[in-house]
Amino acid sequence: MHYLDHAATTPVPAEVAQAMMDVLTNQFGNPSAQYPLGQEAKKLTDRCRATVAKALGCKPERLFFTSCGTESDNWAIHAALWQGRHVGRHIITTSVEHSAILQPCKLLEQQGYEVTYLKPGRTGHVTVEQVEAALREDTVLVSMMLVNNETGCVFPVQETAQLLRQKKSRALLHCDAVQGFLKVPCDPVAWGVDMMSLSAHKIGGPKGIGALYIAESLRNPRPLLPGGGQELGLRSGTEATAQIAGFARAVELRMENHAEKLAKMAELKAYCLEKMLTIPTMVQVGRGEAPHILSLSLPGYPSANIVTDLGAKGICISAGSACHKGKSSHVVSALGLDKRTAAGVIRLSFGPETTTEDIDAAYEALREHKEKRFAML
Ligand code: PLP
16 A cells, blocks of 8 residues: 555554553543542643643643544634634634634634635735735634645744734634644744644544643633533543543654654655656646645546546545545635646645655556546546
């Protein structure tokens, strides 16, 4: 198998699975229990929180575990709206956010909120000037992703934080860093970001565990799940201790020789781009800087067919985001591509395990696909 879909999810290294297994079978206590087995589980959870927080550069007590990136995004939005309930009902986001932001925004529009969706330019980027032009007195939230999951474009989160400070805006800044964490510079505390979402399964951790960073300046954040008082009373529910242990172990592993891993991914991406562009008519879509995501198009060749064809050969790539399952992606639509180019968009994404052989296999399969199939559009 050649797995080139690390932006959809990542393989879990054996060390991560082992850390989880230990918790499931040995250190399985409930962290709220008073006896030693429970207290050990509590200490383990605290250690894991400290590990993830250190990698993000925040205090452990400002990092709250959730069940996934989607949950973190939803929580952040609702926490911001609650915080700014006396400020107004205007939200700024981008039209290329993940559905975990866009769908809650759609629902909020039905409830009377006004949402400005910033559209990216041809390269896939949005600018801080667009944020400035959209900012209003009654803006309560700016939600901007760090790395777009389809194009790999890095968005100006740090500059947006600066802008909000300069303008003395009362809007809170949330950043969905699910694709950016441990892939590109990411420093919510130094940047002055109010909330940031993470997800473990994009960095070699298990599915079903995420985190939300909440800045100290948010004094009494709105709890997501009131209940038994876990996560400082903000997100109740017995801690998913095995998942948490897996998340922390995955972070530790990624942090080992981190710079080299990123440099290797960037090299692979450059190698892949150069090779793929030798296939006649193949084009790059957007100009994503993130080292792990490459968006391409074979104009006129429907991406669903490409993905199925390659899949049958054991090559896993995606037609844009995995969350869109065949439907034309909102990100592709937002880039304003012509119909034929938009139809042929594919995404190849890399991880520390990716090799040049994986890329060579995808290249051969794409070349064959183009030779054997006819353009449909
Ligand atoms: N945000 C972005 C940018 C993503 O790419 C994803 C997943 O693909 C999510 C949020 C959702 O994360 P999760 O799968 O952990 O809910």
